[in-house]
Amino acid sequence: MSEPSKGSTSTVVPSETKSAGRKPSSQEIAWEEKTLGPTLAKSPERQASFTTISNYPIRRLYTPADLPDWDPQRDLGYPAEPPYTLGIHSTMHRGRLWTMRQFAGFGTAEDTNQRFRYLLSQGQTGLSTAFDLPTLMGYDSDHPLSEGEVGKCGVAISSLADMEVLFDQIPLADVTTSMTINSPAAVIWAMYLAVAEKQGADWKKISGTLQNDILKEYIAQKEYIYPPEPSMRLVIDTFEFGVKNTPKFNTISISGYHIREAGSTAIQELAFTLRDGLEYVEWGMRRGLDVDEFVPQLSFFFNAHSDFFEEIAKYRAARRIWHKAMVERYRSKNPRAWALRFHTQTAGCSLTAQQPYNNVVRTAIQALAAVLGGTQSLHTNSLDEAWALPTEFAATIALRTQQIIAHETGVTNTVDPLGGSYFVETLTNEVERGAWDYIQKIDAMGGMVAAIERGYPQREIAEASYRYQVSVDKKEKIIVGVNDFVAKEKPLETLQIDETVAHRQADRLRKLRTERSSDEVSRRLAALRKATQGNDNLMPYIYDAVKSYATLGEICDAMRDTFGTYEEVAIT
Amino acid sequence: MLDKKIRVLIAKPGLDGHDRGAKVIARALRDAGMEVIYTGLRQTPEMIASAAVQEDVDVIGLSILSGAHNTLCPQLMGLLRDKGMDDVVVLLGGIIPEADVAALKKAGIAEIFLPGTSTQDIVEFIHKSVVP
Numbered sequence: 001m002s003e004p005s006k007g008s009t010s011t012v013v014p015s016e017t018k019s020a021g022r023k024p025s026s027q028e029i030a031w032e033e034k035t036l037g038p039t040l041a042k043s044p045e046r047q048a049s050f051t052t053i054s055n056y057p058i059r060r061l062y063t064p065a066d067l068p069d070w071d072p073q074r075d076l077g078y079p080a081e082p083p084y085t086l087g088i089h090s091t092m093h094r095g096r097l098w099t100m101r102q103f104a105g106f107g108t109a110e111d112t113n114q115r116f117r118y119l120l121s122q123g124q125t126g127l128s129t130a131f132d133l134p135t136l137m138g139y140d141s142d143h144p145l146s147e148g149e150v151g152k153c154g155v156a157i158s159s160l161a162d163m164e165v166l167f168d169q170i171p172l173a174d175v176t177t178s179m180t181i182n183s184p185a186a187v188i189w190a191m192y193l194a195v196a197e198k199q200g201a202d203w204k205k206i207s208g209t210l211q212n213d214i215l216k217e218y219i220a221q222k223e224y225i226y227p228p229e230p231s232m233r234l235v236i237d238t239f240e241f242g243v244k245n246t247p248k249f250n251t252i253s254i255s256g257y258h259i260r261e262a263g264s265t266a267i268q269e270l271a272f273t274l275r276d277g278l279e280y281v282e283w284g285m286r287r288g289l290d291v292d293e294f295v296p297q298l299s300f301f302f303n304a305h306s307d308f309f310e311e312i313a314k315y316r317a318a319r320r321i322w323h324k325a326m327v328e329r330y331r332s333k334n335p336r337a338w339a340l341r342f343h344t345q346t347a348g349c350s351l352t353a354q355q356p357y358n359n360v361v362r363t364a365i366q367a368l369a370a371v372l373g374g375t376q377s378l379h380t381n382s383l384d385e386a387w388a389l390p391t392e393f394a395a396t397i398a399l400r401t402q403q404i405i406a407h408e409t410g411v412t413n414t415v416d417p418l419g420g421s422y423f424v425e426t427l428t429n430e431v432e433r434g435a436w437d438y439i440q441k442i443d444a445m446g447g448m449v450a451a452i453e454r455g456y457p458q459r460e461i462a463e464a465s466y467r468y469q470v471s472v473d474k475k476e477k478i479i480v481g482v483n484d485f486v487a488k489e490k491p492l493e494t495l496q497i498d499e500t501v502a503h504r505q506a507d508r509l510r511k512l513r514t515e516r517s518s519d520e521v522s523r524r525l526a527a528l529r530k531a532t533q534g535n536d537n538l539m540p541y542i543y544d545a546v547k548s549y550a551t552l553g554e555i556c557d558a559m560r561d562t563f564g565t566y567e568e569v570a571i572t
Numbered sequence: 573m574l575d576k577k578i579r580v581l582i583a584k585p586g587l588d589g590h591d592r593g594a595k596v597i598a599r600a601l602r603d604a605g606m607e608v609i610y611t612g613l614r615q616t617p618e619m620i621a622s623a624a625v626q627e628d629v630d631v632i633g634l635s636i637l638s639g640a641h642n643t644l645c646p647q648l649m650g651l652l653r654d655k656g657m658d659d660v661v662v663l664l665g666g667i668i669p670e671a672d673v674a675a676l677k678k679a680g681i682a683e684i685f686l687p688g689t690s691t692q693d694i695v696e697f698i699h700k701s702v703v704p
Contacts (some may be wrong), residue, residue: 133587133638145616149587149642222589222613260593287639349592353686388639389668462595469596473690482688491670495638570591570612572582572598 010029013374017065018062024065038059039125040104051308053477055467056430057472062422065295070425071156075548079415080339082327084319085428086416087374089338093412100375100402101178101343105130105155106242106389107501112155113117115169118392124399127170128178130154131188138184138556141505151369159551160532161512163191164198173201177208178253178343178377181223185212190289190546193246196375209250209299209343212238215276216255216566218452220262220461223558230447230563235280236287239294241539250299251278253343259457261349263465264309267431269303270439272448274321278439281330292334293485295326300342304366304373306350309427311366312418314372317432319343321439343377344370353386355481356492364401372418376402387496403567413562438524456572509551516549524548525558530563578702580631583611583620585648585658593665597633598689606631606698617644621651624660629703633694636666641676649680661701665689 010431023033050058075088077083080090081409089095093307102119103125105112115305131154134146140158143317150156156329167177172195181188194282197208218222224231228555235252242251256273270514284294304311322340326332346366351359360383367380380398382390386543390398406412418424445451451459478484520522524545531541538559545555579631582598583590591613602608613622627637632652636644652660655687664676665685673684681698 068666133640137587139587145587145614149638149641152639153588217589222591224585261590263596332678352688354688380583388667388669462599466596466599469600479688483690494669496669496671496673499643558635568612570610572595572602572607572610 006411011207020283022065023068024063028065030128034305039318043191052266052310053305053468054263054267055471056180056267056310058364058427061086062426064422065347066422066426068428070429072420075226075425075429076269076419082335083323083336085316086419088319088341088413092324092374093371093406094415095219097406097412098375099126099176099268100124100399100406101126101128101377101379102395103130103180103345103379105132105393106153106495107151107155107497108504109157109162111151111501113166113168113170115392115395116166118474119395119399120170120175121171122396122399123403126176127376128180129166129180131179131181132156133223136181136183136553138225138250138552139332140509140551140553140558141502142509143420143553147498148503149339150499151497155504156501157188157191157552158509159512159549160194160546161508161549163188163195167192167195167199170267171201172196172199172206172208178211179209180211180224182211182217182221183231184552184556185210186238186542187236187546188551190543191537194547205248206246207248207250207254210238210253211301212252213255213276213301215279215448215452216258216273217567219259219272220264221258222568224566224568226559226563227566228452230532230559231448231566232278232283234559236283236289237539238536239280239284239297240289240537242297243294244274249297249540251294251297253279253299253301255301255525257301257303257345259461260347261304262461263349264461265425265464266305266307266518267425267434268402268438268457268460268464270314270318270321271435273300273320273441274325274435275439275442275448277322278325282447285330291326292337295332295337296334297549300340302342302344302370303347304324305347306362308365308369309424310431311369312373312426313427315342315370315375315494316424316428317375319437320410320428320432321435334483335347335403341376344373344375345379346370346381347386348381349385351381352479355487355489356383356386358481359383359386360401364405367401368405368409368411371411372416374416377450382493384492387492389497391493391495392541413499455569455571458568462571470533494544504542512549512551520548521554523544525550525554529561532559577605577607578606578631578698579607579609579629580610580698581609581620581624581627581628581629582633582635583623584613584617584635584653585615585617585620585644586602586636586638586640587614588640589613590634590637591635593637594633594635597665597691597694601633601698602689606635611649617648617651620648621655621657624652625655629660631661631663631698634662634664634666636664636668638668642672645681646679652680653682663694663697664691666687694704
């Protein structure tokens with residue numbers, strides 16, 4: 001059980017004061033002999049070894065002996081200054097709280113618009129859109145493969161007409177919106193920009209986040225359409241378009257969330273996500289973009305799992321790695337490119353179907369880790385999400401959880417309250433080192449696209465995920481209400497989404513296809529199809545197609561014609 | 573009697589890409605001595621039924637986290653009946669609301685395993701249900 005996760009560099013063996021180059025003080029040695037020794041002789045510890053939820057070894061005690069070369073000036077610096085360990089803003093949450101951004105989406109655009117407006121009325125400060133699977137896969141709601149999936153795990157958006165309804169009465173000039181969309185990200189973004197334009201919002205001023213992270217789709221979430229090469233072209237097209245037209249918009253949210261949900265360790269989440277980030281930077285540079293211009297528009301997205309300190313160490317290490325890479329690898333001169341900004345979501349995979357009210361507690365603790373780790377934006381999961389999409393009741397408690405942390409706990413009163421803790425600093429160093437090991441391994445494979453093609457990150461994650469399941473089955477890891485403290489209980493009331501959503505969507509699409517100018521749609525789609533065969537930036541073509549009310553499916557099909565589709569080799 | 577391995581098809585119907593559960597189960601059943609075939613992602617009920625016939629499986633394990641189970645499961649069960657595969661044991665895992673369980677069982681799903689189920693419970697269920 002004490003075996004460190006693969007790729008990590010464990011420099012200290014747990015429970016041993018004098019291990020691996022550690023030079024404890026004479027007082028520490030005396031403590032071990034006189035105080036600890038007799039205690040252990042009388043009452044041994046509960047376990048032979050202690051590990052994080054990622055199976056990373058944790059020692060009994062951390063002291064200055066764990067930080068022999070530690071230099072607070074160099075390793076922490078000051079807030080908003082390199083290496084950003086303490087956070088990227090000089091006043092952090094004293095100046096401005098994180099954005100409370102609850103991920104929401106179900107049914108039709110009308111249903112989700114209502115939920116958006118409800119959440120904003122309850123004090124939520126940003127929007128985050130969940131799309132249904134047909135939308136994520138670039139199919140219209142009336143495509144045969146969409147059957148049974150329309151509006152089920154997010155909102156169904158098939159055309160600009162749906163997008164107009166989704167943001168009806170929501171001023172895009174004032175509200176920032178995050179959109180969890182990847183393969184068809186350019187299309188959905190074009191729809192969003194068209195709505196903004198219609199509302200009279202200035203593109204130069206609007207802000208929000210497009211997930212647009214195709215690499216983690218191949219690695220973990222698996223909602224890909226095209227092969228890696230053309231997919232990366234689309235991503236870089238959005239970067240280039242964003243630099244010119246929407247300087248305040250995050251054109252990507254490089255996501256570890258899904259990597260973690262797929263079963264990775266914390267170190268793997270960190271390493272694969274940051275290596276993905278470096279891959280995007282390199283592809284952007286190859287396009288001829290200026291690092292100091294486009295990198296400030298790249299943002300990140302991490303998971304907040306249950307192992308409190310491991311998560312905090314992960315966020316702190318992330319900032320340090322990104323700064324180092326930007327300055328040393330890419331010679332960036334712009335501090336805005338050095339500072340890693342991130343959104344956090346509490347761990348969906350930690351929610352239990354059993355005793356679901358316990359999930360409120362789990363989520364609160366995970367959210368606290370994100371806040372202490374210096375997050376810029378946060379989604380807290382609802383208690384009923386191991387059963388279904390959240391009800392309004394459950395979603396409200398999730399939002400209130402953030403408000404309680406923000407306004408009642410006092411953790412926002414100072415910057416990085418845990419900075420300087422021997423344990424937190426040691427763990428931050430170790431997590432950082434473990435991540436660099438992985439990053440270098442992937443460098444040696446020729447980068448992330450090459451690593452994905454040989455199934456490397458996928459295999460590492462599957463391995464970690466299976467190891468975790470085995471440890472839960474063996475009760476080496478306890479999950480309250482699942483493999484211990486089990487109780488019978490009443491079923492929960494959950495949100496139901498029926499097939500009328502699909503019918504309403506099909507009707508709307510039928511109407512749209514008769515009302516729009518089919519000549520114009522064909523012309524725009526033909527222009528896009530032609531552009532896919534050359535080297536032009538595709539965003540303007542996609543935007544024109546969207547404006548003619550070509551559907552998501554039609555636009556994605558036009559690109560499928562040239563790009564083809566991707567099938568993974570399944571690894572089990 | 574010849575010791576024949578239990579043959580299991582693990583399948584991901586629909587558009588859902590969440591394959592963590594499917595992969596863990598595939599490996600756990602393999603470790604328990606079964607012959608496991610994993611279809612990979614985004615299989616239609618037709619593809620799954622054909623694979624079940626072709627591979628002559630005793631068990632089909634479906635993993636659905638997208639909410640499309642009420643549509644996809646009855647479709648698959650109908651296709652299996654048409655192909656004379658009535659005796660195959662069909663199991664379902666994923667995000668399945670309690671309210672849907674009765675109808676899914678009525679459609680012929682032998683058992684529904686919710687998040688938190690131990691892999692041993694699934695192995696035991698299969699051993700109990702598959703008539704050698």
